Amino acid sequence: MEQTKDTREVRKGEELDLEKVETFLHQHISNLPKAPLQVRQFGTGHSNLTYQLKVGDWEAVLRRPPMGPVAPKAHDMEREYKILKALHPVFPLAPEPYAFDSGKVLGKPFFIMERRHGLVFDTKFPEEVAASPELGKRLSESMVDRLVELHSIDYKKTELQHMVKPEGFMERQIHGWIKRYDQARTDDVVTGDRLKDWLKSNIPSSMEASIIHYDYKLNNAMFNEQADMVGLFDWEMTTVGDPLADVGAAMSYWIESGDPELLKTGLGKVPLTAQEGFYTRDEFLEKYAEKSGRDLEQIHVYVTFAYFKLAGIIQQIYYRYKKGQTNDPRFAQMNVFVNNLIKHAEETAGL
Structure with missing residues (x-):
């Protein structure tokens, strides 16, 4: 699988059930290529878990709450999904959401959204730019x-x-x-x-x-x-x-x-x-x-x-x-x- 710089192998204990996710994608995403699902994880963040999904040349992001118990009202995936649905048409910098699951598939709610490509500036300048x-x-x-x-x-x-x-x-x-x-x-x-x-x-x-x-x-x-x-x-x-x-x-x-x-x-x-x-x-x-x-x-x-x-x-x-x-x-x-x-x-x- 092509390895992008902003992703890593999925951390131990944070794996997804690939078969269930793949079935969900084919049920909710039209014109999905006939290719195996490949998953990598975004390494940043301390809270929700985000994963890069690839099926052939199709890409998306899966976002779900952290493992284990979470605080009441925290990590509300359905609310975030609805916010993106409302926001994306008027503020296109917000990624387009594709599909939501309430927890039937993975035991915790998650949603699928558009994958964006670009540079993230965090604690060091990306190699693609000259720091100044x-x-x-x-x-x-x-x-x-x-x-x-x-x-x-x-x-x-x-x-x-x-x-x-x-x-x-x-x-x-x-x-x-x-x-x-x-x-x-x-x-x-x-x-x-x-x-x-x-x-x-x-x-x-x-x-x-x-x-x-x-x-x-x-x-x-x-x-x-x-x-x-x-x-x-x-x-x-x-x-x-x-x-x-x-x-x-x-x-x-x-x-x-x-x-x-x-x-x-x-x-x-x-x-x-x-x-x-x-x-x-x-x-x-x-x-x-x-x-x-x-x-x-x-x-x-x-x-x-x-x-x-x-x-x-x-x-x-x-x-x-x-x-x-x-x-x-x-x-x-x-x-x-x-x-x-x-x-x-x-x-x-x-x-």
Whole structure:
């Protein structure tokens, strides 16, 4: 099988039942070539599992939840599938979804979607491009522009209007993530009580609602060699809500060179955004404000909450590791990162 650079052999314990998947494909995909199914796995990501499917010259991606028990309402494949169906016609960077299964085939829900090809910029520059500050600046600009574009779409003209409840968004988010953090907390992470109290006392008045990706980071996007975005992935957290919550979440992932070492390396190697040429967080925010026309006076509240929310997400992953529900060695020290994120959020809040 042709080996693309963004895939690897399927990790042990995360194999698919090829016969069942192949039967499903022939039932739901028209004009499928008569050739054996070949599967490889995308190696990035800490949450949902994604696989490259190939049947002859036909390609697609299968996306499913992680192995073992998962948090309630997390990894909702059907919701993500419906979001992509609503989004793809108005925001073509979202891949087209092809088919969904509720769990009858593999025991867990999954969906099949379009396979995109391009360059993913994560912790190092791909071999196909020459690393330069100018490229970093172009990638940064593309990230800002596409976020502004997403936030400008009228969600009321899509099926998303029937799936969301934008009123009281930030209040629900802050109280909801405090609850999730508490439910997943293990005895080796801090309570974060001082930060939680501050967040509850500083809930921002949400501006007009827009479609928000809510996991918007450089390695969730795909680009061509000219740094134009050609795909945007991981729509699991997407909803309609306060666009500044999306900006805050993006900034919690946007590492810069002067950040503390543990913040830089908490999810592995240092992201490319810390390199010369990439926007700083302040530059990203300035460009977003300029191009969107939105007032970012309260952005420190959104960024503070984003660090807390990220701590909650990482803690849910660490909880699964601590309880023996996964043995992925990448998760073993994530409690240290959670504690660091809480501390960083407190500093962002001025506590």
